[in-house]
Amino acid sequence: MAQRTGKLPLIVAAGAAFIASLDNLVVTIALPEIQRSLGTDLAGLTWTVNSYTVAFAVFMLAAAAVGDRIGRRRVFQAGVLLFTVASALVALSSSLALFAVFRAVQGLGAAMLVPLSLTLVVDATPAAKRAITVAVWSAAQGLAVAIGPFVGGLIVQAADWHWIFWLNVPVGLLIAAAAVVFPDTVVRGSGRFDGVGLTLLSGGLLGLVLGLLNGAEQGWLSGPTIWPVLAGAALLIAFGAWERRVPRPLLPARLLRERGFVLTNVNALLLTAGVFGSVFLLMQFLQNTLRYGPLEAGLKTLPWTLLPAVAAPVSGMLAERHGTRPVMVVGSGLQAAALVWFAVVVGSDVSYVALLPGMLLAGAGMGAFFAVVATQALAFAPREDEGLASGINNSVREIGVMLGVAVLATVFLSAGGSDTGDGFVTGLRPAVWVGSALLLLATVVAILTPPARVRDDQPAATGSG
Numbered sequence: 001m002a003q004r005t006g007k008l009p010l011i012v013a014a015g016a017a018f019i020a021s022l023d024n025l026v027v028t029i030a031l032p033e034i035q036r037s038l039g040t041d042l043a044g045l046t047w048t049v050n051s052y053t054v055a056f057a058v059f060m061l062a063a064a065a066v067g068d069r070i071g072r073r074r075v076f077q078a079g080v081l082l083f084t085v086a087s088a089l090v091a092l093s094s095s096l097a098l099f100a101v102f103r104a105v106q107g108l109g110a111a112m113l114v115p116l117s118l119t120l121v122v123d124a125t126p127a128a129k130r131a132i133t134v135a136v137w138s139a140a141q142g143l144a145v146a147i148g149p150f151v152g153g154l155i156v157q158a159a160d161w162h163w164i165f166w167l168n169v170p171v172g173l174l175i176a177a178a179a180v181v182f183p184d185t186v187v188r189g190s191g192r193f194d195g196v197g198l199t200l201l202s203g204g205l206l207g208l209v210l211g212l213l214n215g216a217e218q219g220w221l222s223g224p225t226i227w228p229v230l231a232g233a234a235l236l237i238a239f240g241a242w243e244r245r246v247p248r249p250l251l252p253a254r255l256l257r258e259r260g261f262v263l264t265n266v267n268a269l270l271l272t273a274g275v276f277g278s279v280f281l282l283m284q285f286l287q288n289t290l291r292y293g294p295l296e297a298g299l300k301t302l303p304w305t306l307l308p309a310v311a312a313p314v315s316g317m318l319a320e321r322h323g324t325r326p327v328m329v330v331g332s333g334l335q336a337a338a339l340v341w342f343a344v345v346v347g348s349d350v351s352y353v354a355l356l357p358g359m360l361l362a363g364a365g366m367g368a369f370f371a372v373v374a375t376q377a378l379a380f381a382p383r384e385d386e387g388l389a390s391g392i393n394n395s396v397r398e399i400g401v402m403l404g405v406a407v408l409a410t411v412f413l414s415a416g417g418s419d420t421g422d423g424f425v426t427g428l429r430p431a432v433w434v435g436s437a438l439l440l441l442a443t444v445v446a447i448l449t450p451p452a453r454v455r456d457d458q459p460a461a462t463g464s465g
Contacts, residue, residue, distance in 0.1 A: 010133055012178045013121035014140035016080060019171055020110040021141040023087075023164075024052070024401075025148035028283045029298050030161040035419075037161065040096045042284075042419065046409045047100040049280060050209060050402045055107030056114075057398030058202040061250050061391050062195070063112045064119065072116050072123075073184040077176050079112025084172030091165035115391060120182045142312065142370075146305045149283065153298025197250045200239035205399065207232020209406040215414075254382070255389060261380035263449040264328075265393060267442050268373055269400040271332055274438030275366070277404025278339055281412060281428050289348055289424045300352055304359035304366075311367025324376040327368050328446040334365030336439035343432040348422045373397075379452035408435055 027034070027048060035045050067075040086106035093099040118137055125133045155163050211229030218224050243249040255261055286297040319327045338361035345354045374393055381389035408431040417427015 008178065008181050009121050009124040010136060012175055012181060013117040014137050015171070016076070016113045016117040016175050017137055018140040018144045019168055019175075020056075020083065020114050021144035022148050022151065023106065023110065023168070024056070025145055026152040026164055027052075028279060029149040029152035029294055029301075030156045030164055031280070031284050032287045033156050033161045033294065034099075038093075038096045038099060042409060042417070043413060044096050046280070046405050047096065048103060049405050051100040051104040052107035052110075053398050053402040053405075054202065054205055054209070055104045056111045057395045057402060058198060058205065059108050059111035060115055060395050060398070061201075062198050064115050064391060065248075066112075067116050067119070068186070071184040071186050072120055073179055073182045075112055076116040076120060076182070077179045079109045079116065080172050080176040080179065081109075082106075083109030083113060084169055084176065087165040087168035087172065091162040115394070120179075120185075123185060124182055142309060146302075146309055149301045149305055150295075150298040153294040153296070157293055157295035194243075194246055194248060194250045197239055197242050197246065200235050200242060201250065204232045204235035204239055205402065207235060209402060212406045212410045215410060251392065252385065252388070255385060255392070258380045260450045260452060261377060261389065263445055264373065264377045264380065265396045267328065267332065267445045267449065268377075268393060268397050269403075270438050270442035270445065271335065271369060272397045272400030273404030273407065274339060274435040274442065275335055275362070275404070276401040277406075277408035277438075278342070278432050278435040280405045281408060281431055282342065285346065285424060285428055288420050289428075290350070290352075301359065303356060304363045307360060307363025308367030308370065311364045312371040315368040315371040319372045319375070324372040324379070324452050325446065325449055327372045328376060328449070329443060331365045331367075331369030331372075332439060332443040332446045334361050334368065336365075336436055336443050338362035338365060339432055339436040339439055343429055343436055346425055346428055346432065348425050376449075376452050404435070404438070408432075 031045055031048065034048055035042075038044075063075065063079070083106055086102050086109055089102040090099060090106060093102055118134070121133055121137060122130055152164055155161075155167070207228045207230075209232075211225050211227075211232060214222065214228065215225040243251055244253065283297065283301070286292045286300065287294065292300065315327050315331070338358045341358035341361060342355070345358070374390065377393040378386050378389055411431040411434050412427035415427045415430045417424060417431070
């Protein structure tokens with residue numbers, strides 16, 4: 001395969017990863033404005049986040065397989081264009097239903113472009129430079145997470161929430177055009193992806209989320225609660241049965257038999273659920289209760305979102321010396337401590353100084369955890385399954401975001417939470433306590449995870465637990 005040694009392939013791939021990751025978090029700071037604009041309640045507001053994450057999580061598992069069959073660049077460009085068009089349609093949405101549908105389409109585009117952007121740029125890079133290429137690509141995603149709330153606040157303050165999505169359009173068109181720098185690789189004999197399994201998994205997850213949200217509003221024994229939950233559970237059971245009989249399953253049994261791989265992903269699921277479910281509510285708390293403007297709220301979360309940029313490289317060095325497991329334990333524990341802190345101090349008149357220790361703990365813990373989680377997951381996977389293992393780990397984290405937002409919003413509503421003032425605190429405190437419990441459980445799982453195996457071709461960071 002021809003390799004491009006210039007910087008353009010990396011710029012294109014990193015730019016694509018950046019805009020997709022930015023959209024995963026930038027919208028959180030605009031949630032109060034979106035809620036007022038669309039005239040929805042908090043339960044409806046969860047779909048502005050979850051419609052994106054469920055599509056991103058589920059379809060990412062199939063994107064690489066589709067790219068292998070019909071052309072990686074072709075699928076990447078299609079994903080970028082789909083993401084771009086959907087961004088414009090989200091910006092034009094005048095109702096929650098349209099917003100959620102087009103956010104799901106946007107998530108589908110992101111699921112196509114993110115994994116293939118990495119595959120394409122790695123294939124286009126000489127072997128000696130691949131480590132730094134992957135590091136830069138990953139740093140682009142980290143930068144998007146770090147500046148997402150600030151960028152969102154700046155845009156909402158200067159214009160309105162629609163421009164968060166309009167700005168994707170020129171960038172997306174430019175990336176799609178520049179993608180011609182990559183060869184359109186087709187992998188012969190790559191087989192078929194599991195479309196039936198994909199449908200069963202996505203339907204099952206949607207059913208569970210819908211039932212959770214309906215339960216808080218309409219009662220736990222009501223039809224709109226019970227039927228989606230039962231349907232979702234049935235689809236997930238069917239997914240498990242189907243996966244055992246197909247030749248190329250989404251979740252191969254050999255990976256599920258690897259205890260370290262399973263526990264690493266359970267840890268990731270619990271952690272992302274607790275953290276991002278809490279972020280969904282805390283970003284609204286800063287504006288609805290403490291009355292910060294969007295830009296001020298974005299600025300005041302920078303200690304939380306920027307600290308991972310410092311903590312991640314330090315954590316990587318510690319992992320090289322001591323192994324990934326201790327770093328995972330510390331990262332999970334710090335974030336658990338952060339949510340406990342928030343649950344204790346939140347109130348309608350809490351000062352920013354009182355919130356700051358929680359933000360610093362959360363930022364340090366996030367940097368530690370995300371610096372090593374992918375490395376640890378891959379350390380437990382056979383060499384031939386590394387690509388699939390990476391996709392599963394990424395998808396599990398997105399599913400955690402989706403479930404966390406749904407579960408903590410359900411707790412918020414069940415506790416009698418309302419949109420403003422003391423009413424918001426009434427629902428926020430028990431919800432964040434639940435998030436804390438998820439993080440404490442994640443810490444226990446991290447402790448129980450066996451040491452990662454040493455492989456001759458892996459760095460020491462994956463070698464000892």
